[in-house]
Amino acid sequence: MVVFTIRKTHRTKWALFCLSLFVVITYRCFSTVPVSRKVGLSANSSQFTFNGEPFRILGGSIHYFRVPRAYWRDRLMKMKACGINTLTTSVPWNLHQPQRKIFNFDMELDLEAYINLAAEMGLWVILRPGPYISSELDLGGLPSWLLQDDNMKLRTTYHGFTEAVEIFWNKLIPKVVPLQFKNGGPIIAVQVENEYGSFAKDDDYMPFIKEALQSRGISELLLTSHNHNTIKSGGVEGALRSLKLQKLNQRDIQNLNIIQPNRPTIVMDYCTGWYDVWGELHHVLPPEDAISTVIQILRLGMSINLYMFHGGSSFGFMSGGVAEPYYKALVTSYDYDAPLSEAGEYTQKYHLLRNVFTEFHSKSLPEMPNLQHKQAYEQVIMYQHMSLWDALTFTEGPFQSHVPISMENIPTNNMNGQSYGYTLYETTITTGGLLTSGDNVKDRATVFVNKDYIGIFKRQNLKLDIPDGEGQRTLSLLVENCGRVNRGRNLDKQRKGLVGDIFLNNIPLRDFTIYSLEMKPDFISNLYQAPWKELPIRPSFPSFFMGQLSTYGYSFDTFVKLPGWVKGVVFINGINLGRYWSIGPQQTLYVPGPLINRRVNHVIVFEEQECDYILNFLDTADLGMEQDIQ
Incomplete structure (x- = not known):
């Protein structure tokens, strides 16, 4: 028997040593992460290898910023129980850097905590840090303050854009470098940009993005994602190209194999459903069609990532818009007809996918977690009222401008402009007549004279008749940013509010008082203390x-x-x-x-x-x- 004699002065150090030893032993016994960290995910042959062994990516996308943090664990447990082995997530620049000098990585935006939780669940991670991610977000996840630069060219090597990217990545990338596989974390691959070449083309841009990642310590496998139009044009040397599709097209696979022979094939975005826009129907992809395509992909020996596995919600003013064939705003729900519903409920797709993925695991899948109860609460009857005009005293400002200015150029939010919500423009008129907006209302304006409703300016209605009246009257235009488009050729032109002149009888209106109604939490908090009326x-x-x-x-x-x-x-x-x-x-x-x-x-x-x-x-x-x- 060996007897240890420990002096009192060394007890603290001994306790810390024992605790560290216990953590290491427990981690090695129970962690699904291999101890060896030398190889990682490799794409040097026709099949992925991981830590030197053949590996098939069975991935699924869940956006941490669209799910309440309290439900992260639940959603990831359900992902694991479905047979998914890899989580993919995108990083929304606009949410993490709402102003030039303000960065937010707290609460639902705590990316490090999310990735660590995935590791705890036994999931590998593919990170999509952008800077552009699309994801049906306002401006594709790019911050609106970029548009204060009249010469801005987004997703190019224009100095104003690249400098902003580097400032953000100087904050972001050091947070995720320690979470890479070779450093003991779950990140096995990183995507370079997103669908580049579809709507923007700068031959120097993708090499810049790749170098910006690697120079900051990103050392895992690099990927790019493409639809059929950008397989040839949107990649970058040293990054594995992947496919985005909803229906399998053999021609796309053949084209990809010609471009990168003897490399593994992954469908990085297999769309399990689709997004919805206001004024249309709810899009669904029949489960049998979805599962049939998944089975085809897997039978061809390809890896797959389900976009989305769980969509969640575009809370607040997060949702974007689409521009083609004409502008349409996206709805709040990001249910996406995904295998897990917006509220985390199992769907028929989920059960069918679980049956398919079971065949790719040597051990039984975890039990499916129980569902949260849903409650039908009693009706709420609104009993207090405050007009918009009374609420204006709780806004920042007002601001004065001789000519209309876009919401991005309003001198609010520490001179970063207004990003979301509504903007109220008021001026004085002395006559009635024809009010015309041209294409200068982005996206929808409700018009008032002396607080009386006149009509709505929208893209199909560019003229309004203003009734005659005596003396000076106040003309008000309440303009809503319904969502900047998240993709397309016109990202640089997504300024909102009044972006040009409004005319009364062909004379441009001047001398505006402008109120920013971004409706941020502090504004709503102030409203609670306001003098409401019955x-x-x-x-x-x-x-x-x-x-x-x-x-x-x-x-x-x-x-x-x-x-x-x-x-x-x-x-x-x-x-x-x-x-x-x-x-x-x-x-x-x-x-x-x-x-x-x-x-x-x-x-x-x-x-x-x-x-x-x-x-x-x-x-x-x-x-x-x-x-x-x-």
């Missing part, structure tokens, strides 16, 4: 309405529906759930349980046009009438 019989619009949701015991997920309301935004306990619009398809907004307090919950709704003062809280989602994806 709801009148005939309230004015636009207006804020307030009510209370009462709960008892544990807080559950729910879905808010606004029958009789037209268009606006819903806030619960100061959190912006997103936009609603009666034109559909989306009919409910997802309310995660962690956002709900026990007992009293303050509900504020900003409504532009009309409402019936009642909110329903349901236990099921309603994303609208469905349409199969063609």
